[in-house]
Amino acid sequence: MVSKKLALRFRDAQNGIDTITEHLNVLTEEKSVWWGWWKKDHEDIDEETLDFIKTIKGNITLINRENTSCHSAFVEKVIFNDEMQKNLSSRIPTYYRDNSSNVYAWFLLSKITPKKYNKSLDRQFSENNNPTYVISSSKITNKPINNANRAALHKNSILLLSDLHFGDDYSHELSDSPNSLSNIIYKDLASLSLQDDISTIIITGDITTHGNWSQKQMSLATSELHFIAKKLNVEHSNIIVCPGNHDIVRYPKDSDEYNIEQKSISNQQNNQHERDFRLFRDSLNGKNWQAPLNQNQKYHINNLDVDIDIITLNSCAITATKWSEYGYVGRQGIDTIIDSNKNQNSTKKKYKILALHHHILPTNDLEQLNHNGISMTIDAVEILSKSIVSNINLIVHGHQHFFHATEYVTYNRYSKSEDKKSIKILSNGSIGVKASRRANNERQSYAIVTFNIENVEITARELTGNNSNCVSIVKLYDDYLI
Template sequence: MSDGLSPSNTPALRFLFRYRDLVADTLPEHRAVLRERGWCWWGWWKRPNEPGRTEVWETLARETAAGQRVRIGLFHSGTGTVHPAVVERVVVPRADDLGSFVSLSPPEAERDGVPAYYRSSRHSRGWLRLVALAEEPIEFFGRFSLASAPPLPHHPSSQLERLVGKRILDADELRTMDTTIWEVRPAQPADSSERFLTASQRQDGALSAEPVACPGPWLLHLTDPHYATGQFRREHQWRLEAEDGATRPTMVDAISNALDHYQRSVGAVLVTGDLTYVAAQDEFEAARAGLFKLTNGLLGLGMEHLVVVPGNHDIAWTRSDSYEYAAPVEVAPAEATANYRSFFQALYGYPASPHLSMARRFVFPGGNLVDVAAVNSSSLEQGRSFLAGMGRVQEAAYREATSALAWSSPGSALRMLALHHHLALTEDLESPDEYASGFGIAIDAPRIQRMAAHDGVHLAVHGHKHRAFVWRTEAYHLPEYNNERWKLGSINIVGGGSSGSISSDGRRNFFNLIRVAGPVVELEMYRSQQQGSFERFMTWRAPLVSGAVGDRLEIAPWQVIS
């Protein structure tokens, strides 16, 4: 192979760039363009908390401008392999007036040098023009050392200085570092072989009360995207990430376009179930690609900013090839949730909780705290005797999430309960045909409302019925029990409709934006029809007021703003 990239001839790499296959097969896609044109563009996906690494990019720009070709390595964080490549030109990252690094593209005349699967996206903060990309990986670990210390957050300089001249022993050392670029050099005999595994500041579990700093003030609520493949492909009405057709937007592209149009900066994402149509592995792969692109690419967020819970379509209670409400139960619960658990592990890098719950404490700009307890409401087996499609929240699942956030004690955060099924009916008149599925409501909705109100929950968000929805409920103790205080509290409710399903009135899709602005909760609702642009169609607000119980904040009724 030219440029000295043969595996038997280990090249002297200068820098190592991290990547992962989540949207497409990255290396083959780039090689195809390179074979056709003699070069290709490689986009850099910066981590949310990672600096712009201007010292690396300026070095690359200076040396390539002088006619040098710089050898780098491409580190696949999933497989742990390193493929060498050669850079002949770069597009250097650029920060805006507020210091945030903006999305960039290669020169317009060379846009077709980007693989089609992300040619029209806004993921990348910098670009490498490659003129060679090895077919086979090289023996990297143990043979290369760090030439400089990567800028790892929350690590003292004295600790980072010890990394200079240290051999890189294995892929795990790199995986645990919250960075995507390393300056490297061939190892020397005197280099240290000390093992270094850093504790990342990113969340490493589904249930955590560790504060997550959010770069934008809005929480994006999506639900029921129903990613679908194969014979059910039409159930998801947007283009999938793996499909060609740059003129047709994907769901996350359309959402991102709306956020840009309305100048809304998102700091966290919440998805309340029914990611798939029949819980197939291919559907979960499509969902994973879309969510990763949305968070890490379009919004510049990390996986710690994403909360996901399953819906009834994500739990495969039967082996049927179609989604049938009346199908008998044929598989045990462990097998029923296996595909969802595999999806969760692949998306986050750690396992789902025992009850598929999640807990996060988000810190939005201005110090506004939002606790999200996301619980699985799809624990009720589907079948002839089970009111298929109906929801139930196991109390253990609720406690699993709320205990992680210490909701039994007073707190200053807005408390948000997220689940897939409804806590209240959504229709003026339910169809009798819906009786067998329980009208989509959780069968234990009153109990969940009482527990949530007791724990000071302000807002409940859900999906399931593909209808945008706002409501308010007050929870009381049952009258046959003696209580000093009968009223437990009030909860405002938001239904998210569906962000991707074709099965909705008028083929409409929706998403919501929620934020805490001082003593007020704001809700913006967005709507798209038949793959058109998402447009804001309603705005609501609900003040946070002093409650009757101690100094606990309560949420006031919704008020329509526009």
């Protein structure tokens, strides 16, 4: 019988703090150290797994996928947080001792030693949506997506929306009034004869404003988006959404440097700051609140016999930085891009769209350094390089309330110029935010992706004035992958 083995994933939570070193320092002085298991709020654990973890005494693996390091650790005993809070221990490293109440369980370690990085174990984490733990030879809660299953689409166009900012910053009338967003979009699509051709709606973040997920606000946002879907005859399950920095608020507004660092640690411990957005997504499209925020959703357009992949990333992940206004997708987001290239049907035409909130290239001169750092995505280079390798055709994002279309081209070293690879990148502006939140008199905009027999058509539309008429500001054509 193969024995079960536990591996805990961790990463360095704060600049200048090495997790292993901090724990080793305490272990050297105290002869043992408590290792906090930062289980995430959305991770579910069955009774069998819990019973196994409670009784562990022996070696486990500590894995840091960010810097590809592994350590073996000897566990003397395991306790859960309510027991720890009765007698807070000096054997907890100081950098997260003040936030110990957010820790799910504690492992008392008497030894931590480096070991060779385990690529097989790394793959297990990758294939299971990067959980905080993996138990070998047992059932894992998060299962890999079956790449063979594709949902059927019976219409040929996708509607791209971004930065609606429901709440204080929303500029449109509500429901079925003449100047509601649903009527503006429907009227404009009708002028293009596309009102009956929308199969899917992709929203690249900032659905709400300043993290306001009160019951009233969540209901309003859900009902308005459902109203748009109803007008266009789009199923709720085909409303695809990724979070923006107003949807998942990582740091309180105007926090000082210490509070940002402490809040960063607290949020990384359990990810409870994601819960409101997850519940909103559940009410919007029926996606279980515990489902990953990074996903590859696979479709097939029946009448064209074309496969469509829509990869959504959470660019509001937290990394070890004192900055507060950055984008970051992290290891799980990168895994999702890479996994999108697995089990592809090479005989069919296909098209791959990557959607996230934060921008990955500068879009305008607002991108300046300030005390909050930059707002561009920190791991943009890896996103772009992995997207190129994974044959992503189009990247669409929001965030700056500024429309911009560009093409990112790479040339391999020692290759001919014609061997280039490129990705189209669409900064989709904002379709909802009020004028004072749009720089340089920028107008509201949205986009449409239409799949034709021979090519893919990308059209950006701009609202021109009080009568809500729209004009095309960009029309691009792209090729399928074959």
